[in-house]
Amino acid sequence: MLSIxxxxxxxxxxxxxxxxxxxxxxxxxxxxxELVFVDDGSKDxxxxxxxxxxxxxxxxxxxxxxxxxxxxxxxxxxxxxxSGDCCVVMDxxxxxxxxxxxxxxxxxxxxxxxxxxxxxxRGEESVLHxxxxxxxxxxxxxxxxxxxxxxxDFKLMDRKVVDSILMLPERNAFFRALSSxxxxxxxxxxxDVQEREAGESTWSTWSLVQxxxxxxxxxxxxxxxxxxxxxxxxxxxxxxxxxxxxVMFFGGRAVEGFTTVILLILLIGSxxxxxxxIIGYYISKIYQETKGRPKYLISKKIGRRxx
Numbered sequence: 001m002l003s004i005x006x007x008x009x010x011x012x013x014x015x016x017x018x019x020x021x022x023x024x025x026x027x028x029x030x031x032x033x034e035l036v037f038v039d040d041g042s043k044d045x046x047x048x049x050x051x052x053x054x055x056x057x058x059x060x061x062x063x064x065x066x067x068x069x070x071x072x073x074x075x076x077x078x079x080x081x082x083s084g085d086c087c088v089v090m091d092x093x094x095x096x097x098x099x100x101x102x103x104x105x106x107x108x109x110x111x112x113x114x115x116x117x118x119x120x121x122r123g124e125e126s127v128l129h130x131x132x133x134x135x136x137x138x139x140x141x142x143x144x145x146x147x148x149x150x151x152x153d154f155k156l157m158d159r160k161v162v163d164s165i166l167m168l169p170e171r172n173a174f175f176r177a178l179s180s181x182x183x184x185x186x187x188x189x190x191x192d193v194q195e196r197e198a199g200e201s202t203w204s205t206w207s208l209v210q211x212x213x214x215x216x217x218x219x220x221x222x223x224x225x226x227x228x229x230x231x232x233x234x235x236x237x238x239x240x241x242x243x244x245x246x247v248m249f250f251g252g253r254a255v256e257g258f259t260t261v262i263l264l265i266l267l268i269g270s271x272x273x274x275x276x277x278i279i280g281y282y283i284s285k286i287y288q289e290t291k292g293r294p295k296y297l298i299s300k301k302i303g304r305r306x307x
Contacts, residue, residue, distance in 0.1 A: 003084030
């Protein structure tokens with residue numbers, strides 16, 4: 001059976017359309033399926049739409065969070081509540097084309113354990129958003145040592161892969177990178193990002209920046225290495241300036257350059273403050289991990305296994 005995990009946040013306009021599109025496709029292809037919707041603390045009527053969908057379709061499971069925990073938590077909750085032999089994570093807004101599900105499933109039947117959906121195009125986006133996304137993926141690729149330039153959450157995973165990911169204990173988990181990190185037999189399928197038929201995307205440029213910072217820190221120690229490299233460069237600069245000052249002193253020339261001293265103090269002070277900020281961010285994540293709080297809290301479950 002194919003389990004499809006659909007995180008949903010304020011998707012009342014698209015949810016039933018997603019159910020209809022996926023249902024028609026998979027029943028035509030005679031693929032046994034279940035849809036696992038995870039309501040990530042939506043503020044609209046998303047949960048009511050999930051209840052409506054469950055009442056009319058026995059292949060649907062609904063999970064409701066006690067509050068908004070974020071897309072990463074919704075993905076993990078969906079995987080934990082899926083019972084299929086393989087699982088696909090896809091967006092509820094149908095920007096991930098349902099037709100690609102069949103192609104992924106057939107590749108799984110051929111023996112592949114991870115089928116990655118990679119973007120051949122990003123669809124219609126503002127220039128600023130495309131630039132921000134491009135910068136984010138370059139940074140995350142360098143930090144994680146995984147090429148994520150065209151990566152997405154849209155992927156199929158065999159049950160053994162899902163179980164491996166769910167065993168990982170970290171709270172601040174980056175699903176897109178972890179699904180690559182676990183390995184297994186892998187292939188790719190290209191897809192074009194579709195336009196939303198209704199509603200608006202909840203991803204702003206600022207939310208993308210926050211997403212980047214959180215996941216780079218969650219998956220890589222690269223920012224800490226930047227602090228070390230910057231410290232070495234400043235030390236080299238200090239040695240050069242020190243030698244220059246000593247040469248001028250022993251040569252009997254007055255040491256000038258009050259402006260230079262002020263600029264150096266400001267530069268070094270800024271670097272120290274930025275470095276402390278990076279270290280503090282890592283400490284805050286360590287603090288969150290050591291508390292051991294769950295990734296999410298579920299307030300309701302409905303569907304064939306919870307009725």
